[in-house]
Amino acid sequence: MIRLVNLAKGVKNMTTIKDVAKRAGVSRTTVSRVLNDNGYVSQEAREQVLKAVQEMGYIPSAHAKTMRTKRSGVIGVILPRISTETASRVVNGIEQELAENGYQILLTNTQLKPEKEIENIKLLRSRQVDGIILLATNRNEELLQTIKETNSPFVALGQELEGVTSVVYDDYNAAFSIAESLISKGHQRIGFIGVQETDHAVGVLRKEGYKDAMKKHNLSIDEEWIQYGDFTFESGYEAAERLTSGTSMPSAILAVTDRMAIGALGCLKEKDIRVPEDMAVFGIGASDLSKHVTPALSTVDYFNEDAGRQTAQLILKQLKGKSLENQKIKLSYRLIERDSV
Amino acid sequence: MIRLVNLAKGVKNMTTIKDVAKRAGVSRTTVSRVLNDNGYVSQEAREQVLKAVQEMGYIPSAHAKTMRTKRSGVIGVILPRISTETASRVVNGIEQELAENGYQILLTNTQLKPEKEIENIKLLRSRQVDGIILLATNRNEELLQTIKETNSPFVALGQELEGVTSVVYDDYNAAFSIAESLISKGHQRIGFIGVQETDHAVGVLRKEGYKDAMKKHNLSIDEEWIQYGDFTFESGYEAAERLTSGTSMPSAILAVTDRMAIGALGCLKEKDIRVPEDMAVFGIGASDLSKHVTPALSTVDYFNEDAGRQTAQLILKQLKGKSLENQKIKLSYRLIERDSV
DNA sequence: TCTAAGTGTGGTATCGATTCCACAAAGGTT
């Protein structure tokens, strides 16, 4: 019986394994065997199949394959924002490593909204991704819960998530090292431009590193020296404005991101505060910008691309069946001192 | 008869529509109807189904759905390189527009290798993407052929491809406008830093715009004034070195990308050639960097995010069945004059 | 009262690939 099926418009009829089988004069099974190189196939049959595949431009349907085998060959990557230098470097590293191992990546974007992280995890699950990498910017209970329910390979990058394999930057020590470096240059009054604490790695750890370094050297911190921004140039500019208009101006500024540090530089330039003579400035991130602003910004290189690669490697290990429950990797960093100190 | 199937390891058994149906005490068909909101379903049945879905944390398999409906809800995006400012802005625009319309994007990376463009198109086809956006950097016959075979919605961004719906920047006029702007400021000897011609938009059109502007104002171009780079800071630096060590040094430089322009600025600074007094510099791209280097770089804003959005809109139109065979959109641009001129 | 239209639900074929099983033919070993 012939039945007309009302398919969505615009559908091109792809050639299927069935068509190839017919053309090659063998069964679908044999075609599959040739293409996947398993089971016994005579030389003759193999040649016929390959010829048919070639002639028909046959491309196997990844969906059908995924459905049958339960493996999609895709890793989902959840980003806070696509268009940041950090994110693109990390993705680059992930992509390289995964592509080498035959995996593709499916990118999603949370636009910095925590609820979208969870939504995206579900979306990726529905697409049967073989694993998920989350560039995390916050930590909350619901997120952890959702991750646990997703019992497939999962790695978080950027934040240490409890019970989740995580790759983290050494935020505490990086900030600590910066502060000590400034102190060793004779600075006693060091100002700080941070961000809100919902981002634990950037907001809490980097601040603690700074505070502890000051404490270690018996330097007190004036309340006015700790200012906050929101990752933008403008907020860095404004924070610097506040830092330089208080009663006791610091002689150095540690900004937790390059963008805010560069915003601060802009403010200092406008106020004719010389850098580094009157004020030293340090950022974190080793952005392209940092090298090309004037004066060149001192910063910390987090080796983002390498971080991406390592994260990908962890996913790959999990895919190979190794259980890495709760493994943590802390990445290294490198201080880059330039003209701004 | 019970049959054991040897599935790949690590497979979690997802709950399926069948499980939900059993729990809700209805048939799979009814569950599908509730979830897709079509056909008649009694209030009672609907509630039972939704309750079961909720309790079981059921997430429908996108693959099974795709297979049956021939629509995946995914648009493939092919990038030359992931980690560039331009690419991430464009992707951001695409992502926003598509997400609003319920589509996801699948990113792939060609690492600037032309053969990978074709490979990626095939890869995306095998994943049944509903459409493909290509950020093109070159044009060749085989690529056009492959695109034609892929008879599904396709839009190229950045290069005008014959017979393919394309969104292009107004490279010719942008370069023309820059040159005219420099000329109107009194410059007669204008140097040029370009790239190789395989990238037609950047390598050919921008150069022609520059040349034609010079011609229009009866200004001759010394052969030594046309130099080439490869998009990197370093190559801009080196090109500037050549431009400033010839017999007749130009009084202005038009670099076809911001990165090369900034590389050039570095060289000029080192040689103590003052900008803009001794040498004006103009870039293209409106990168973050351009605003923050010293002196601030004059450049052209291509509105990349908007370009991405428009490209996505074209794909969406095609998905709605509109045939846009060969439609071309030329984007607008805006000169940003800063301290470097 | 009978028929036609509207409402609600389930059975089953289908999408495209993989894979278990059965079976057949050819070659080797007692």
Next chain:
DNA sequence: AACCTTTGTGGAATCGATACCACACTTAGA
């Protein structure tokens, strides 16, 4: 000659969801 093995191939079930069709039950209209 009888019986294993090895090699080669196809049939059919399966993955999870959709949608056509058939059927049953209401309700309204003639």
